[in-house]
Amino acid sequence: MMKQTSYLAKTVDSLKPSGIRRFFDLASKMDNVISLGVGEPDFVTPWNVIEASYHSLEQGYTAYTANAGLLELRVEISKYLEQNFNVSYNPENQLIVTVGASQAIDLALRAILNPGEEVIVVTPSFVSYAPSVTLAGGAPVIIDTDPDNEFKVRPEQIEQAITDKTKAIMLCSPNNPTGTVLSKAELEKIAAVIKKHDLLVISDEIYAELAYDERAISIASLPGMSERTILISGFSKAFAMTGWRLGYAAGPVEILQAMTKIHQYTIMCAPTMAQHGALEALRNGGNSVQKMKMSYQQRRNLVVKAFNEMGLDCHNPGGAFYVFPSIKKTGLSSESFAEQLLQKERVAVVPGNVFGQSGEGYIRCSYATSLKQLDESMKRISKFVEKLK
Amino acid sequence: MLEQKEREVLQLLEENARLDIETIAKMVDLSVAETQQIIEKLEKENAILGYSAIVNWSKVLEYEGVTAMIDVKVTPARGVGFDKVAERIYRFPEVKAVYLMSGAYDLSVSIEGKTMMEISRFVSEKLSTLDMVLSTTTHFVLKKYKHDGIIFNDDEDDKRIMVSP
Numbered sequence: 232m233m234k235q236t237s238y239l240a241k242t243v244d245s246l247k248p249s250g251i252r253r254f255f256d257l258a259s260k261m262d263n264v265i266s267l268g269v270g271e272p273d274f275v276t277p278w279n280v281i282e283a284s285y286h287s288l289e290q291g292y293t294a295y296t297a298n299a300g301l302l303e304l305r306v307e308i309s310k311y312l313e314q315n316f317n318v319s320y321n322p323e324n325q326l327i328v329t330v331g332a333s334q335a336i337d338l339a340l341r342a343i344l345n346p347g348e349e350v351i352v353v354t355p356s357f358v359s360y361a362p363s364v365t366l367a368g369g370a371p372v373i374i375d376t377d378p379d380n381e382f383k384v385r386p387e388q389i390e391q392a393i394t395d396k397t398k399a400i401m402l403c404s405p406n407n408p409t410g411t412v413l414s415k416a417e418l419e420k421i422a423a424v425i426k427k428h429d430l431l432v433i434s435d436e437i438y439a440e441l442a443y444d445e446r447a448i449s450i451a452s453l454p455g456m457s458e459r460t461i462l463i464s465g466f467s468k469a470f471a472m473t474g475w476r477l478g479y480a481a482g483p484v485e486i487l488q489a490m491t492k493i494h495q496y497t498i499m500c501a502p503t504m505a506q507h508g509a510l511e512a513l514r515n516g517g518n519s520v521q522k523m524k525m526s527y528q529q530r531r532n533l534v535v536k537a538f539n540e541m542g543l544d545c546h547n548p549g550g551a552f553y554v555f556p557s558i559k560k561t562g563l564s565s566e567s568f569a570e571q572l573l574q575k576e577r578v579a580v581v582p583g584n585v586f587g588q589s590g591e592g593y594i595r596c597s598y599a600t601s602l603k604q605l606d607e608s609m610k611r612i613s614k615f616v617e618k619l620k
Numbered sequence: 621m622l623e624q625k626e627r628e629v630l631q632l633l634e635e636n637a638r639l640d641i642e643t644i645a646k647m648v649d650l651s652v653a654e655t656q657q658i659i660e661k662l663e664k665e666n667a668i669l670g671y672s673a674i675v676n677w678s679k680v681l682e683y684e685g686v687t688a689m690i691d692v693k694v695t696p697a698r699g700v701g702f703d704k705v706a707e708r709i710y711r712f713p714e715v716k717a718v719y720l721m722s723g724a725y726d727l728s729v730s731i732e733g734k735t736m737m738e739i740s741r742f743v744s745e746k747l748s749t750l751d752m753v754l755s756t757t758t759h760f761v762l763k764k765y766k767h768d769g770i771i772f773n774d775d776e777d778d779k780r781i782m783v784s785p
Contacts, residue, residue: 255783268783275779358785407785529628529647536646579783602636606643 242365249358250585254569258579265608266579267596270407272471272552274599276508277519280470283511284504292503298495300328300479301506307513308479312464316439316449318457320481327491328501328509332437332465332478333359335490336401339433339461339480340367342489343398350433351392351400353384354587355555357407357435369398375589378557381546382409382589386420393424399431405438405447408586408595409555410531410548415448422453431486432460437478440469440520442550443528451482458483461490468551469520470512475505527552530598530605538596541613552599555583559592561619569594575618576611622658625650629658630667637671674770687716687732687761688739691725692747693754702726705752714742725757736760 237244251268258264299305305322312318320326329335340350340363350364352371361371372392376382389400402421404413413421425432432450439447451460465478480490494500531547531554538545538556545556558568565582572578583590598605628648632639645655662668677683694705702720709729710718717730729747733739743758764772 249785251783251785255781258782264782266780266782269780270784271780273778273780525628525631529632532649533643533646581783602639602643 242368246362246365250566251358251581254573254579254581257570257573261573261577264573264577264579265600265604265611267598267600267605267608268579268581269597269599270553271473272468272523272599273601274471274523276470276472276475277512277516279515279519280472280508280512284508287507288504292507294503296328296500296503296506298500299326299491300501301503301510304328304506304510304513305479307510308481311513312449312462312481316436316447317452318449318462318481320462321484324484325487326479326481327487327494328506329465329478329480329494330498330501331467331476332435332463333363334476334494334498335463335465335478335480336360336433336435337363337367338490338493339463339482339486340364340369341493342486343431343461344369345398347396348398349394349396350398351389353400353402355382355406355408355583355590355593356401356403356587358585360401360403364401370396372397373587375587378589378593382406382411382555383413383417384421386424389421389424393428393430397428397430399433400425401433401435402450403435403438405442405548405550407438407551408553408581408583408590410551410553412442412445412447412549414445415453418448418450419453422450422456425459426455430459432456434460434462436462436464437468438551439464441524441527441552443524443531444549447550461486466509466512469523470509470516471519471523472505472508472512475502475508477501477505477509527599530600530602533602534596534598534605534609537609537613541609541616543612543616552597554596554598555590555593556596557593561616563619565591565594572612572615576615578608578611578615626658626662626667629655630662633659633668633671637673674768676764676772678764678772684734685732686734686736686739687730687764689759689761690729690731690743690747691721691757691759692727692729693725693756694727694750694752695754696726697752705750708750708752709747712742712746714738 305326308326309320309322344367346368349370349372352360353374364371374384374388374392376384434450436449451457451462461480461482463480466472534554535545535547543556543558545554548554565584569580569582581595583593583595625648632644641652641655645652677685696702697704706718709715714733715729715731719728721728731739743756748756
């Protein structure tokens with residue numbers, strides 16, 4: 232028989248599907264599962280935002296917006312970033328509204344990478360970073376962070392990963408999946424290495440609003456960094472708007488104009504009704520954000536204590552809505568821990584290794600789940616761990 | 621700092637008065653003893669006045685009940701203003717809430733009874749006959765959609781997919 236031709240591009244064909252997919256398939260087929268595997272808020276979008284979006288539709292705002300997004304939205308984003316993160320961007324030419332932060336990451340990579348150029352990806356990380364680098368024609372260079380250092384990247388590690396092909400580094404603080412927040416002092420040391428080697432930073436700050444112990448610092452706010460940082464954020468996490476698919480990027484004019492050019496040819500503009508919702512979120516959503524933040528913080532406190540009490544070491548993460556407890560004491564791998572926990576006790580968590588090999592021995596649990604469910608899931612996990620002893 | 625913790629404890633209890641003290645303690649990052657102390661203090665100071673359940677009585681078979689909101693115009697009395705007349709009204713056990721209002725009328729009275737007749741009788745016999753009461757307007761509640769921040773018959777299903785990055 233003749234060999235079937237593959238029509239796929241080699242780059243795509245060689246990409247491994249995300250390890251999260253398998254757990255999704257397993258968990259969705261079972262009943263009575265409590266899921267701590269969800270990477271999004273458990274709150275529904277604040278009503279005023281939904282209502283504003285309705286209103287925009289009623290008013291007939293159903294056409295395209297400017298490529299970079301509604302100017303008034305860009306103006307609000309610029310004000311918001313300045314007030315909260317001490318960074319300043321011209322809404323006319325340094326900001327773009329995107330289809331989720333994910334599209335902003337894709338645009339940033341495509342705008343800066345020549346074939347074969349390297350991007351340093353600090354892991355454990357959001358599952359899309361390395362594949363997005365590959366899809367943009369670059370080569371991801373992985374840094375595995377040290378669990379004993381709360382998964383914070385050390386400047387020496389960055390130095391070691393740099394080659395003459397390195398173009399940029401991707402950072403995410405507060406981090407998905409570890410919840411780790413980099414302090415100003417830590418960011419300053421990283422910034423020094425970046426400046427010394429004339430690199431760019433793609434800084435994913437989607438969880439910046441959800442930092443509980445001290446405010447998250449944007450690396451772009453450090454001296455000499457705004458001209459080499461592409462700041463990426465969005466409405467999904469802080470405003471509970473994941474399904475609206477609305478994010479943004481801000482950065483140096485040249486890069487943002489290049490990103491807008493790609494966006495113009497490939498997407499045209501972010502959804503108009505979502506942009507109108509986002510406008511309301513920025514203008515009148517502050518109280519909702521603070522309420523949700525307080526609730527996450529309380530649930531974090533609860534869950535961290537619960538894991539430590541059941542004998543699974545869990546550091547107290549400064550932000551996002553994930554805890555990343557160690558399951559090394561059980562002697563199981565992350566995958567088999569997660570799979571057995573799901574089969575035996577019906578709790579879905581995400582094995583840490585899907586976020587990078589330094590996540591092996593850990594599991595990611597989202598505490599963006601109702602108190603009742605959290606309480607029940609902690610009982611189930613505790614029972615599961617007890618039986619393993 | 622303590623005031624912040626007190627506020628957190630109050631908010632948690634307001635949302636769910638049955639939350640156990642161990643959970644509250646963990647959530648606000650205090651010991652159980654410290655949390656106990658805070659709650660006792662708040663109870664003693666009457667910051668916490670009681671603990672109750674929000675009941676959707678329409679779910680209870682054969683339950684009969686009517687709620688009405690009554691706008692009451694009154695003449696305030698010298699020296700005690702509206703307080704005295706408000707007390708005359710709120711002491712009736714069937715009166716569930718009394719508020720002093722700005723605007724077109726003075727007191728907003730919420731009352732629960734078994735039948736419309738029962739409420740009409742209360743209004744005509746007890747309320748309108750008070751010397752200080754000038755007029756009343758009674759509005760019967762037809763359906764409760766939301767009470768004390770709780771939406772009745774809310775669809776609380778988690779609409780998120782099971783596992784996502």
